[in-house]
Amino acid sequence: MRIALAQTEPLWEAKQENFRRAERFLKEAKEQQAELILFPEMSMTGFSMHPEKIGETEEEPETLNYFAKKAVEYGLYIGMGYVEYREPKSYNRYAIISPKGGVLTDYRKIHPFTFGTESVHYTGGDALGFCKIGDWTVSPFICYDLRFPEIFQLASPQVELIVVPANWPEDRVEHFKTLLKARAIENQCYIAGINRVGHARTSVYSGDSMIVDPLGRELAHGGREEELLVADLDLEMVWKYRAAFPAKIDRKPELYRKLADGMQI
Structure with a gap:
């Protein structure tokens, strides 16, 4: 599968203008024959703590509707982030849409970023998300989720690709790069x-x-500017590597649960 990462600079809380700016990445992904294009967290607004301003409802899912049309127009699977507005707190979400315009998965970020006041405005989800793209099974997480390996371990037996859209600042970017590699190695997936x-x-x-x-191993690594990163992923490589080096058979989830239940906090 050929995937494309749209490394963008969204204009602050300017959804309509960002829709227009997204068009060139969709066109380029199509030209490069990608099957799946992925945008960052809160793709069309930036990491805003104003859900009352940028949020969307189930009755009027503006971002989902826009990208559903574009998925059909370009024949692409599209992953993008948006805000589901709720009272008293909203949800930070990431959806993957099929080339037929259907929503395949729509994940709610499990870990709001308390340090960045996200937890004041957003509440955490309580479920993993999965979808099929051809023969691939894909699961999305969002940004700060990357620091919590437990949910990756829960998802990875079912998936070959995990996507992590983010608004990860430069002063902690070494964590981002290191943890992406660690999660790939630990979970034996892309x-x-x-x-x-x-x-x-x-x-x-x-x-x-x-x-x-x-x-x-890095297949693609972006710089500091807007760009589209493209790479080809090999499904059989995942299966063969897991069969040749079956590290997960040595995990002891029952013991881990027992140890956690018995710990004095």
């Missing part, structure tokens, strides 16, 4: 981390989007 670039409020974003294979 990891695609899609970060933004540029400035927003007081934060600077250096990009560094990455596609990492199950051995921890």
Whole structure:
């Protein structure tokens, strides 16, 4: 499968203008014969703490509707982030849409970023997300989720590709790069981390989007500017590597649960 990462610099809370700016990445992905294109977290607004301003409802899912039309127009699978508005707190979401315009999975970020006040405005989801893209099974997580390996271990037996859209700032970008590789190695699957670039409020974003294979090797690595990263993923490589080096058979989830239940916190 050929995938494309749209490393963008979204204009702050300017959804309509960002829709227009996304068009060139969709066109380029189509020209490069990608099957799947992935945008960063909160793709069309930036990492906004104003869900009342940028959020969408189930009755009027503006971002989903826009990209559903574009998925059909370009014949692409499209992954993109948006905000589901709720009271008292909203959800930070990431959906993957099929070339027929259907929503294949629509994940709610499990871990809001308390350090960045996200948890003041957003609540965490309580379910994993999965979808099929051809013979591939794909699971999305979002940004800060990357620091919590437990959910990756839960998802990875079912998947060959995990995507991690992000708004990950430059001052902690070494964590982002290191953890993407660690999650690929630990879970013996491809990891695609899609970060933004540029400035927003007081934060600077250096990009560094990455596609990492199950051995921890970089297949693509973005710079500091807007760009489309493209790489070919090999499904059989995942299956063969897991069969040749079956590390997961040595995991002890029952013991881990027992140890966790018995710990004095």
